[in-house]
Amino acid sequence: MTGRNFLLNLEHISLSFKGVKAVTDISFGVRESEICALIGPNGAGKSSLLNIINGVYQPDKGSITFDGKTRQAMKPHHAAEQGIARTFQNIALFKGMSVLDNVLTGRNLKVKSNWIEQLFNLGRAPGDAVFQRKKAEEIIEFLSIQAWRNSIVGNLPYGLQKRVELARALAAEPTLLLLDEPMAGMNNDEKYEMSRFILDTQREFGTTIVLIEHDISVVMSLAQHVVVLDYGKKIGDGTPDEVRINPEVIDAYLGLKH
Amino acid sequence: MNTLPSWLSFQATERHIDVAIRHKRLGIWQEKQWGELYREVLRLVHLLGEKGFTQGDTLFLLTNPRPEALLVSIAAHWLGGVSAPLDPHCDDVKILGLLRELQPVFVFAEGQMQIDLLLKINTKQRLVVYADARGLSRYDHEILRNYSDLKSNTLDGLNAPSSAKPSHDAFVFYRLDENDQVEVQKLTHSEMLSHGRQLINQETLTNKEEALAARNFAASGHMRYLLAPWLLAGFKLNFPENSDTRDIDRRELGPTLVAGTSQTYQRLENLVKSRLPLVGTARRTFVNWSLTTDINSSPVRKAIAYWLVIRPLRDVMGFSRTRVPLLVGEALPEDSLKFFASIGIQVRDWSDKVTEQNILAASPNQNSRHAALTETARVTE
Numbered sequence: 001m002t003g004r005n006f007l008l009n010l011e012h013i014s015l016s017f018k019g020v021k022a023v024t025d026i027s028f029g030v031r032e033s034e035i036c037a038l039i040g041p042n043g044a045g046k047s048s049l050l051n052i053i054n055g056v057y058q059p060d061k062g063s064i065t066f067d068g069k070t071r072q073a074m075k076p077h078h079a080a081e082q083g084i085a086r087t088f089q090n091i092a093l094f095k096g097m098s099v100l101d102n103v104l105t106g107r108n109l110k111v112k113s114n115w116i117e118q119l120f121n122l123g124r125a126p127g128d129a130v131f132q133r134k135k136a137e138e139i140i141e142f143l144s145i146q147a148w149r150n151s152i153v154g155n156l157p158y159g160l161q162k163r164v165e166l167a168r169a170l171a172a173e174p175t176l177l178l179l180d181e182p183m184a185g186m187n188n189d190e191k192y193e194m195s196r197f198i199l200d201t202q203r204e205f206g207t208t209i210v211l212i213e214h215d216i217s218v219v220m221s222l223a224q225h226v227v228v229l230d231y232g233k234k235i236g237d238g239t240p241d242e243v244r245i246n247p248e249v250i251d252a253y254l255g256l257k258h
Numbered sequence: 259m260n261t262l263p264s265w266l267s268f269q270a271t272e273r274h275i276d277v278a279i280r281h282k283r284l285g286i287w288q289e290k291q292w293g294e295l296y297r298e299v300l301r302l303v304h305l306l307g308e309k310g311f312t313q314g315d316t317l318f319l320l321t322n323p324r325p326e327a328l329l330v331s332i333a334a335h336w337l338g339g340v341s342a343p344l345d346p347h348c349d350d351v352k353i354l355g356l357l358r359e360l361q362p363v364f365v366f367a368e369g370q371m372q373i374d375l376l377l378k379i380n381t382k383q384r385l386v387v388y389a390d391a392r393g394l395s396r397y398d399h400e401i402l403r404n405y406s407d408l409k410s411n412t413l414d415g416l417n418a419p420s421s422a423k424p425s426h427d428a429f430v431f432y433r434l435d436e437n438d439q440v441e442v443q444k445l446t447h448s449e450m451l452s453h454g455r456q457l458i459n460q461e462t463l464t465n466k467e468e469a470l471a472a473r474n475f476a477a478s479g480h481m482r483y484l485l486a487p488w489l490l491a492g493f494k495l496n497f498p499e500n501s502d503t504r505d506i507d508r509r510e511l512g513p514t515l516v517a518g519t520s521q522t523y524q525r526l527e528n529l530v531k532s533r534l535p536l537v538g539t540a541r542r543t544f545v546n547w548s549l550t551t552d553i554n555s556s557p558v559r560k561a562i563a564y565w566l567v568i569r570p571l572r573d574v575m576g577f578s579r580t581r582v583p584l585l586v587g588e589a590l591p592e593d594s595l596k597f598f599a600s601i602g603i604q605v606r607d608w609s610d611k612v613t614e615q616n617i618l619a620a621s622p623n624q625n626s627r628h629a630a631l632t633e634t635a636r637v638t639e
Contacts, residue, residue: 137284147502200393
């Protein structure tokens with residue numbers, strides 16, 4: 001599964017924790033500007049795989065090709081510099097800060113001025129501050145969270161916090177966006193809204209998205225490519241229609257296998 | 259000079275560099291001067307004319323209040339046409355029913371959701387101008403035009419004289435009644451301007467006012483008592499960032515002129531009441547004591563009540579500077595009127611007194627479909 005069309009390509013990735021295999025020999029590719037969903041039962045290795053892609057975990061075996069560069073290991077900040085952003089299963093925002101400030105933290109790698117310029121508000125600092133604020137505001141508008149711009153994040157409902165986390169990730173202008181259960185704990189209306197935002201992100205910014213989601217109906221309507229994991233192994237890989245009729249996937253999901 | 263476009267031309271000449279409109283976007287109040295507004299309207303006139311919009315045609319608006327909707331409406335008036343704002347807060351089924359019945363040809367739609375509705379009805383639209391391009395990058399329909407693209411159009415040769423006449427309908431309102439039948443209400447240029455003048459005289463409005471257009475334009479009261487006075491007096495008309503931010507934006511702005519509906523006032527009343535201390539506490543007793551201050555109270559009590567309770571409450575609602583709080587549409591319950599009076603806001607009732615007489619009024623300028631609608635008085639959806 002190699003080729004120019006793939007933005008991300010995983011080859012024979014394996015990872016274990018003290019002998020317990022979390023991921024075993026997984027290979028798949030994600031094309032540019034596609035939404036790829038990772039699905040599977042709890043403990044299937046989905047989050048581990050996401051953590052490997054953005055450098056939180058280093059794989060025991062295998063290699064990852066991102067944007068034409070192949071590597072076996074990478075630090076998370078290098079992943080961020082290369083254009084990989086992510087959100088987390090458990091919201092990881094600065095709860096005591098405002099929505100705007102949280103989104104601005106996502107612009108950190110885009111700041112051009114150095115700390116001395118910022119300290120004395122000299123050189124590039126004033127223009128840079130205005131530019132970063134404008135970019136953050138564009139994301140705030142894109143995700144329709146203007147009404148909560150100055151609200152403290154910790155006081156917001158869960159669904160909105162998820163949206164703020166997405167905003168912070170988008171503020172980094174990522175090429176590849178990793179979303180770990182972006183709709184967990186949401187009601188149907190919130191899920192619909194979040195699906196719309198994810199779809200718009202792909203369409204308007206051309207961002208490639210890899211997401212983990214348990215709600216199969218959402219996955220099937222949102223993703224163009226679905227990878228199914230079970231017990232750390234890949235059991236399905238294809239379009240939603242192909243995966244839907246895959247007997248191994250049906251077994252894993254309907255519990256016939258376990 | 260008794261049409262809306264002629265008043266825009268007048269203000270563009272008289273107050274060329276004065277601020278006419280402010281729209282909050284990306285967290286900042288973006289300003290437009292009367293001269294800029296005039297040029298933007300001319301570009302829209304050109305676009306509409308190019309697409310075949312002529313006298314008697316109707317431009318439908320499917321949008322929350324935003325400056326683009328207002329300007330495109332004036333452009334339609336310029337060409338002798340009518341603007342028909344549909345209530346964007348109606349549910350999709352009702353809007354679809356209305357659209358199917360009315361078969362719009364020229365439309366201003368706010369964004370993707372409204373365009374999706376329009377595309378569902380499958381009519382022969384000639385032009386759909388949209389303001390928010392989000393989600394529309396893959397729509398390749400020839401009828402769609404992004405409003406922001408118009409800014410790059412040249413102004414050379416754009417000096418078409420306005421065909422609007424005072425007797426022409428400026429706005430027509432379509433809505434479904436409780437039996438899902440279409441009601442039609444019309445407002446001519448002269449009616450709008452006459453009601454606007456009445457308000458200006460009675461409330462001594464000047465070009466120093468700051469007004470907030472927070473509600474949708476689907477009520478005739480807003481046209482008569484907000485848009486017409488704006489054009490006549492030449493004050494600033496402010497648009498919130500979106501309907502979710504209107505209370506925050508009002509608080510930030512502190513408008514001197516507010517044209518609100520009963521729902522608006524009641525929503526603000528609930529907002530304030532939800533913040534009051536619990537009943538039975540000493541703080542609540544103090545609030546109640548402050549709110550029952552009247553003209554005969556001692557100056558000390560009045561001062562304490564004003565600075566510690568009334569003024570902060572007015573700030574919360576964004577009414578700290580409000581001089582002319584108007585009520586348009588349905589009447590406000592007595593209790594709510596009393597509540598607002600207790601914080602020094604005397605709501606003026608400019609309810610829709612002409613609604614009944616204007617509904618179903620026929621106009622010689624309507625195209626055949628709309629004439630048929632009015633002729634039969636009420637039609638089934």
